[in-house]
């Protein structure tokens with residue numbers, strides 16, 4: 408076996424609406440109370456926000472920054488960490504569940520069967536990713552995954568350096584890694600790092616993928632993924 412597959416979540420294996428209409432509102436309602444009540448894990452989030460705003464930022468400024476970043480869909484790590492902590496409570500309470508397109512479970516199973524490790528790289532925190540794949544509308548898919556990268560252990564998704572770091576971490580040359588995403592900027596960054604990059608255009612989306620090959624679902628990749 409050689410090669411690996413790396414998958415984006417939102418807009419690629421999961422509908423945008425599952426994140427934007429369900430997960431994000433669930434988190435937004437709770438951001439302020441979690442920070443003010445110093446819930447487990449939030450001191451590190453507050454410290455991370457202060458690291459970005461300045462160490463003297465008061466709690467009101469920290470809360471305002473998190474809410475602004477949330478509303479802008481900024482991918483700053485302290486916000487994404489807080490999202491994961493809040494969502495964990497929702498998943499454990501049965502109020503949230505993962506959602507993937509129907510072509511995703513068979514594709515993951517196929518890569519696993521062929522001995523091709525499949526990794527996730529999302530701006531959502533590793534905690535959020537694990538919860539998402541462990542409780543999907545198609546069951547627990549975590550057994551198909553080799554591991555997870557986010558903006559903390561991988562880096563920003565639009566920077567080639569992040570893709571070089573991940574390739575080194577998983578011990579696979581970039582030329583043998585297939586990256587699938589709905590974002591042209593992410594595909595550009597992966598390609599600049601020497602990865603193979605393929606756009607995924609889901610129903611209702613009109614992204615311009617520029618020079619990158621595009622598929623409508625993971626089944627359309629066929630055996631071409633035998634980078635893989």
Ligand SMILES: CSCCC(=O)C(=O)COP(=O)(O)O
Pocket residue numbers: 415416417418426430482487490528529530531532535536539564
């Ligand atoms: C289920 S993980 C939450 C998704 C998320 O928070 C996010 O920002 C999605 O970004 P992606 O990199 O997967 O497009």
Ligand SMILES: [Mg+2]
Pocket residue numbers: 415416417418419588589590
């Ligand atoms: Mg995406």
